[in-house]
Amino acid sequence: MKKCEIDHLVDSIVKELTHSKNKYQKDDTLVPIGVSGRHCHLTKEDFATLFGKTGSLTKKGNLSQPGQFAANETVTIAGPKGSIQNLRILGPFRKHTQVEVSITDSIKLGLKPPIRESGNIEHSSPFTIIGPKGSIFMEKGLIIAKAHIHMSPNDANRFRVQDGDFVRIKIRNEYRPISFEKVKVRISPNYVLEMHIDTDEANAANIRTGEFGELVHSGDVR
Ligand SMILES: [Zn+2]
Incomplete structure:
Protein backbone atom coordinates (compact mmCIF):
# COMPACT_ATOMS: atom_id res chain seq x y z
CA MET A 1 0.00 0.00 0.00
CA LYS A 2 1.31 3.46 -0.92
CA LYS A 3 1.94 6.06 1.79
CA CYS A 4 -0.82 8.35 0.56
CA GLU A 5 -3.27 5.43 0.67
CA ILE A 6 -2.25 4.66 4.25
CA ASP A 7 -2.66 8.33 5.19
CA HIS A 8 -6.11 8.32 3.63
CA LEU A 9 -7.05 5.13 5.52
CA VAL A 10 -5.82 6.52 8.87
CA ASP A 11 -7.74 9.71 8.17
CA SER A 12 -10.99 7.89 7.56
CA ILE A 13 -10.53 5.70 10.70
CA VAL A 14 -9.92 8.78 12.86
CA LYS A 15 -12.99 10.46 11.34
CA GLU A 16 -15.11 7.39 12.02
CA LEU A 17 -13.91 7.15 15.64
CA THR A 18 -14.50 10.86 16.27
CA HIS A 19 -17.94 10.56 14.73
CA SER A 20 -18.96 7.59 16.93
CA LYS A 21 -17.59 9.30 20.07
CA ASN A 22 -19.60 12.44 19.35
CA LYS A 23 -22.64 10.39 18.57
CA TYR A 24 -22.46 8.72 22.01
CA GLN A 25 -21.99 12.06 23.77
CA LYS A 26 -24.93 13.64 21.98
CA ASP A 27 -27.30 10.69 22.03
CA ASP A 28 -28.87 10.86 25.48
CA THR A 29 -30.65 7.52 25.26
CA LEU A 30 -27.36 5.59 25.46
CA VAL A 31 -26.16 3.90 28.64
CA PRO A 32 -22.59 2.57 28.95
CA ILE A 33 -22.39 -1.08 29.88
CA GLY A 34 -20.07 -2.63 32.45
CA VAL A 35 -19.67 -6.40 32.46
CA SER A 36 -19.25 -7.79 35.98
CA GLY A 37 -17.17 -10.91 36.17
CA LYS A 146 -29.85 -9.17 38.36
CA ALA A 147 -29.02 -6.65 35.63
CA HIS A 148 -29.35 -3.08 36.89
CA ILE A 149 -28.41 0.49 36.03
CA HIS A 150 -26.57 2.87 38.35
CA MET A 151 -27.25 6.54 37.75
CA SER A 152 -26.97 9.94 39.43
CA PRO A 153 -30.04 12.13 40.07
CA ASN A 154 -28.93 14.30 37.11
CA ASP A 155 -28.92 11.31 34.78
CA ALA A 156 -32.29 10.24 36.21
CA ASN A 157 -33.75 13.65 35.33
CA ARG A 158 -32.31 13.40 31.86
CA PHE A 159 -33.80 9.91 31.35
CA ARG A 160 -37.02 10.86 33.20
CA VAL A 161 -36.84 7.83 35.52
CA GLN A 162 -37.09 7.37 39.28
CA ASP A 163 -35.31 5.07 41.69
CA GLY A 164 -36.74 1.56 41.37
CA ASP A 165 -38.21 2.11 37.87
CA PHE A 166 -37.83 -0.66 35.33
CA VAL A 167 -36.61 0.08 31.82
CA ARG A 168 -35.73 -1.84 28.69
CA ILE A 169 -32.19 -1.73 27.33
CA LYS A 170 -31.82 -2.48 23.64
CA ILE A 171 -28.50 -3.73 22.30
CA ARG A 172 -28.35 -2.86 18.63
CA ASN A 173 -25.95 -5.52 17.41
CA GLU A 174 -26.28 -6.48 13.78
CA TYR A 175 -26.00 -10.23 14.39
CA ARG A 176 -27.05 -10.55 18.05
CA PRO A 177 -29.64 -7.89 18.70
CA ILE A 178 -30.95 -8.38 22.22
CA SER A 179 -33.18 -6.45 24.61
CA PHE A 180 -32.74 -6.65 28.35
CA GLU A 181 -36.19 -6.38 29.88
CA LYS A 182 -37.19 -5.14 33.33
CA VAL A 183 -33.82 -3.63 34.17
CA LYS A 184 -34.03 -1.86 37.52
CA VAL A 185 -32.79 1.70 37.85
CA ARG A 186 -30.84 2.55 41.01
CA ILE A 187 -30.24 6.22 41.74
CA SER A 188 -27.70 7.76 44.11
CA PRO A 189 -25.60 10.94 44.06
CA ASN A 190 -22.60 8.58 44.42
CA TYR A 191 -23.39 6.61 41.26
CA VAL A 192 -21.80 6.94 37.85
CA LEU A 193 -24.02 6.06 34.88
CA GLU A 194 -23.50 2.39 34.01
CA MET A 195 -25.56 -0.72 33.39
CA HIS A 196 -24.19 -3.84 35.08
CA ILE A 197 -24.68 -7.23 33.49
CA ASP A 198 -22.88 -10.52 34.05
CA THR A 199 -20.65 -12.43 31.66
CA ASP A 200 -23.42 -14.75 30.43
CA GLU A 201 -25.62 -11.77 29.54
CA ALA A 202 -22.69 -9.99 27.86
CA ASN A 203 -21.81 -13.06 25.82
CA ALA A 204 -25.44 -13.56 24.81
CA ALA A 205 -25.50 -10.02 23.42
CA ASN A 206 -21.89 -10.14 22.14
CA ILE A 207 -20.99 -6.97 24.03
CA ARG A 208 -18.04 -5.85 26.16
CA THR A 209 -17.47 -3.28 28.87
CA GLY A 210 -17.55 0.25 27.42
CA GLU A 211 -20.11 -0.52 24.73
CA PHE A 212 -23.59 1.01 24.87
CA GLY A 213 -27.21 0.05 25.18
CA GLU A 214 -30.21 2.19 24.38
CA LEU A 215 -32.59 3.01 27.23
CA VAL A 216 -36.24 2.58 26.33
CA HIS A 217 -39.02 3.58 28.69
CA SER A 218 -41.08 0.57 29.40
CA GLY A 219 -44.02 1.24 31.62
CA ASP A 220 -45.45 -2.02 30.30
CA VAL A 221 -42.72 -4.09 31.96
CA ARG A 222 -43.15 -2.72 35.47
ZN1 LIG B 1 -23.81 -2.64 39.98
Whole structure:
Protein backbone atom coordinates (compact mmCIF):
# COMPACT_ATOMS: atom_id res chain seq x y z
CA MET A 1 0.00 0.00 0.00
CA LYS A 2 1.31 3.46 -0.92
CA LYS A 3 1.94 6.06 1.79
CA CYS A 4 -0.82 8.35 0.56
CA GLU A 5 -3.27 5.43 0.67
CA ILE A 6 -2.25 4.66 4.25
CA ASP A 7 -2.66 8.33 5.19
CA HIS A 8 -6.11 8.32 3.63
CA LEU A 9 -7.05 5.13 5.52
CA VAL A 10 -5.82 6.52 8.87
CA ASP A 11 -7.74 9.71 8.17
CA SER A 12 -10.99 7.89 7.56
CA ILE A 13 -10.53 5.70 10.70
CA VAL A 14 -9.92 8.78 12.86
CA LYS A 15 -12.99 10.46 11.34
CA GLU A 16 -15.11 7.39 12.02
CA LEU A 17 -13.91 7.15 15.64
CA THR A 18 -14.50 10.86 16.27
CA HIS A 19 -17.94 10.56 14.73
CA SER A 20 -18.96 7.59 16.93
CA LYS A 21 -17.59 9.30 20.07
CA ASN A 22 -19.60 12.44 19.35
CA LYS A 23 -22.64 10.39 18.57
CA TYR A 24 -22.46 8.72 22.01
CA GLN A 25 -21.99 12.06 23.77
CA LYS A 26 -24.93 13.64 21.98
CA ASP A 27 -27.30 10.69 22.03
CA ASP A 28 -28.87 10.86 25.48
CA THR A 29 -30.65 7.52 25.26
CA LEU A 30 -27.36 5.59 25.46
CA VAL A 31 -26.16 3.90 28.64
CA PRO A 32 -22.59 2.57 28.95
CA ILE A 33 -22.39 -1.08 29.88
CA GLY A 34 -20.07 -2.63 32.45
CA VAL A 35 -19.67 -6.40 32.46
CA SER A 36 -19.25 -7.79 35.98
CA GLY A 37 -17.17 -10.91 36.17
CA ARG A 38 -17.86 -13.38 39.00
CA HIS A 39 -16.80 -11.85 42.29
CA CYS A 40 -17.08 -11.90 46.03
CA HIS A 41 -17.91 -9.38 48.78
CA LEU A 42 -16.69 -10.26 52.26
CA THR A 43 -17.36 -9.17 55.81
CA LYS A 44 -14.30 -8.11 57.81
CA GLU A 45 -14.81 -11.17 60.05
CA ASP A 46 -14.98 -13.66 57.17
CA PHE A 47 -11.91 -12.06 55.61
CA ALA A 48 -10.00 -12.58 58.90
CA THR A 49 -11.02 -16.27 58.94
CA LEU A 50 -10.01 -16.83 55.31
CA PHE A 51 -6.79 -14.78 55.26
CA GLY A 52 -5.62 -14.72 58.90
CA LYS A 53 -6.28 -12.04 61.51
CA THR A 54 -3.46 -9.74 60.48
CA GLY A 55 -4.34 -9.49 56.78
CA SER A 56 -6.24 -6.72 55.04
CA LEU A 57 -7.55 -6.16 51.50
CA THR A 58 -5.07 -4.53 49.14
CA LYS A 59 -6.27 -2.52 46.15
CA LYS A 60 -5.64 -3.81 42.63
CA GLY A 61 -7.69 -1.13 40.91
CA ASN A 62 -10.71 1.15 41.23
CA LEU A 63 -14.10 0.16 39.84
CA SER A 64 -16.36 2.58 37.99
CA GLN A 65 -18.59 3.27 41.01
CA PRO A 66 -16.79 5.64 43.42
CA GLY A 67 -15.24 3.95 46.49
CA GLN A 68 -15.55 0.43 45.06
CA PHE A 69 -12.36 -1.44 44.20
CA ALA A 70 -11.03 -4.79 43.04
CA ALA A 71 -8.64 -6.35 45.56
CA ASN A 72 -5.51 -8.30 44.76
CA GLU A 73 -6.81 -11.07 47.04
CA THR A 74 -8.84 -13.94 45.66
CA VAL A 75 -10.66 -16.95 47.10
CA THR A 76 -11.88 -20.32 45.89
CA ILE A 77 -15.57 -21.26 46.08
CA ALA A 78 -16.94 -24.79 45.97
CA GLY A 79 -20.31 -26.46 45.52
CA PRO A 80 -21.38 -30.12 45.30
CA LYS A 81 -20.16 -30.57 41.70
CA GLY A 82 -17.10 -28.38 41.37
CA SER A 83 -15.10 -25.37 42.40
CA ILE A 84 -13.98 -22.03 40.96
CA GLN A 85 -10.55 -20.65 41.79
CA ASN A 86 -9.19 -17.10 41.69
CA LEU A 87 -12.51 -15.48 42.51
CA ARG A 88 -11.82 -11.75 42.82
CA ILE A 89 -12.73 -10.00 46.07
CA LEU A 90 -14.29 -6.55 45.69
CA GLY A 91 -13.89 -3.99 48.46
CA PRO A 92 -14.69 -2.35 50.74
CA PHE A 93 -15.95 -4.90 53.30
CA ARG A 94 -19.71 -5.37 53.50
CA LYS A 95 -22.24 -6.33 56.18
CA HIS A 96 -22.83 -9.73 54.58
CA THR A 97 -20.57 -12.04 52.63
CA GLN A 98 -21.99 -12.47 49.13
CA VAL A 99 -20.73 -14.17 45.98
CA GLU A 100 -22.06 -13.27 42.52
CA VAL A 101 -21.63 -15.81 39.73
CA SER A 102 -23.10 -16.40 36.27
CA ILE A 103 -25.56 -19.19 35.51
CA THR A 104 -22.73 -20.99 33.66
CA ASP A 105 -20.61 -20.82 36.86
CA SER A 106 -23.50 -22.10 38.96
CA ILE A 107 -23.86 -25.17 36.73
CA LYS A 108 -20.15 -25.90 37.24
CA LEU A 109 -20.63 -25.61 41.01
CA GLY A 110 -23.74 -27.81 40.93
CA LEU A 111 -25.91 -25.11 42.53
CA LYS A 112 -29.07 -23.23 41.56
CA PRO A 113 -28.73 -19.76 43.03
CA PRO A 114 -31.59 -17.27 42.67
CA ILE A 115 -31.33 -14.23 40.37
CA ARG A 116 -31.24 -11.36 42.83
CA GLU A 117 -30.37 -7.77 43.43
CA SER A 118 -27.03 -7.41 45.15
CA GLY A 119 -27.51 -7.31 48.93
CA ASN A 120 -30.60 -9.55 48.96
CA ILE A 121 -29.23 -12.94 50.02
CA GLU A 122 -32.22 -14.44 51.88
CA HIS A 123 -32.78 -18.04 50.73
CA SER A 124 -29.79 -17.85 48.38
CA SER A 125 -27.53 -20.86 47.75
CA PRO A 126 -25.17 -22.34 50.33
CA PHE A 127 -21.54 -22.83 49.28
CA THR A 128 -18.04 -23.20 50.69
CA ILE A 129 -15.51 -20.38 50.51
CA ILE A 130 -11.81 -21.17 50.82
CA GLY A 131 -8.94 -18.78 51.52
CA PRO A 132 -5.23 -19.29 52.15
CA LYS A 133 -5.69 -19.54 55.95
CA GLY A 134 -9.13 -21.09 56.38
CA SER A 135 -12.49 -21.99 54.88
CA ILE A 136 -16.12 -21.31 55.76
CA PHE A 137 -19.31 -23.17 54.90
CA MET A 138 -21.78 -20.40 54.10
CA GLU A 139 -25.42 -21.30 54.63
CA LYS A 140 -26.44 -18.60 52.15
CA GLY A 141 -24.86 -15.86 50.06
CA LEU A 142 -24.47 -17.19 46.52
CA ILE A 143 -26.56 -15.30 43.95
CA ILE A 144 -26.79 -14.54 40.25
CA ALA A 145 -26.86 -10.75 40.04
CA LYS A 146 -29.85 -9.17 38.36
CA ALA A 147 -29.02 -6.65 35.63
CA HIS A 148 -29.35 -3.08 36.89
CA ILE A 149 -28.41 0.49 36.03
CA HIS A 150 -26.57 2.87 38.35
CA MET A 151 -27.25 6.54 37.75
CA SER A 152 -26.97 9.94 39.43
CA PRO A 153 -30.04 12.13 40.07
CA ASN A 154 -28.93 14.30 37.11
CA ASP A 155 -28.92 11.31 34.78
CA ALA A 156 -32.29 10.24 36.21
CA ASN A 157 -33.75 13.65 35.33
CA ARG A 158 -32.31 13.40 31.86
CA PHE A 159 -33.80 9.91 31.35
CA ARG A 160 -37.02 10.86 33.20
CA VAL A 161 -36.84 7.83 35.52
CA GLN A 162 -37.09 7.37 39.28
CA ASP A 163 -35.31 5.07 41.69
CA GLY A 164 -36.74 1.56 41.37
CA ASP A 165 -38.21 2.11 37.87
CA PHE A 166 -37.83 -0.66 35.33
CA VAL A 167 -36.61 0.08 31.82
CA ARG A 168 -35.73 -1.84 28.69
CA ILE A 169 -32.19 -1.73 27.33
CA LYS A 170 -31.82 -2.48 23.64
CA ILE A 171 -28.50 -3.73 22.30
CA ARG A 172 -28.35 -2.86 18.63
CA ASN A 173 -25.95 -5.52 17.41
CA GLU A 174 -26.28 -6.48 13.78
CA TYR A 175 -26.00 -10.23 14.39
CA ARG A 176 -27.05 -10.55 18.05
CA PRO A 177 -29.64 -7.89 18.70
CA ILE A 178 -30.95 -8.38 22.22
CA SER A 179 -33.18 -6.45 24.61
CA PHE A 180 -32.74 -6.65 28.35
CA GLU A 181 -36.19 -6.38 29.88
CA LYS A 182 -37.19 -5.14 33.33
CA VAL A 183 -33.82 -3.63 34.17
CA LYS A 184 -34.03 -1.86 37.52
CA VAL A 185 -32.79 1.70 37.85
CA ARG A 186 -30.84 2.55 41.01
CA ILE A 187 -30.24 6.22 41.74
CA SER A 188 -27.70 7.76 44.11
CA PRO A 189 -25.60 10.94 44.06
CA ASN A 190 -22.60 8.58 44.42
CA TYR A 191 -23.39 6.61 41.26
CA VAL A 192 -21.80 6.94 37.85
CA LEU A 193 -24.02 6.06 34.88
CA GLU A 194 -23.50 2.39 34.01
CA MET A 195 -25.56 -0.72 33.39
CA HIS A 196 -24.19 -3.84 35.08
CA ILE A 197 -24.68 -7.23 33.49
CA ASP A 198 -22.88 -10.52 34.05
CA THR A 199 -20.65 -12.43 31.66
CA ASP A 200 -23.42 -14.75 30.43
CA GLU A 201 -25.62 -11.77 29.54
CA ALA A 202 -22.69 -9.99 27.86
CA ASN A 203 -21.81 -13.06 25.82
CA ALA A 204 -25.44 -13.56 24.81
CA ALA A 205 -25.50 -10.02 23.42
CA ASN A 206 -21.89 -10.14 22.14
CA ILE A 207 -20.99 -6.97 24.03
CA ARG A 208 -18.04 -5.85 26.16
CA THR A 209 -17.47 -3.28 28.87
CA GLY A 210 -17.55 0.25 27.42
CA GLU A 211 -20.11 -0.52 24.73
CA PHE A 212 -23.59 1.01 24.87
CA GLY A 213 -27.21 0.05 25.18
CA GLU A 214 -30.21 2.19 24.38
CA LEU A 215 -32.59 3.01 27.23
CA VAL A 216 -36.24 2.58 26.33
CA HIS A 217 -39.02 3.58 28.69
CA SER A 218 -41.08 0.57 29.40
CA GLY A 219 -44.02 1.24 31.62
CA ASP A 220 -45.45 -2.02 30.30
CA VAL A 221 -42.72 -4.09 31.96
CA ARG A 222 -43.15 -2.72 35.47
ZN1 LIG B 1 -23.81 -2.64 39.98
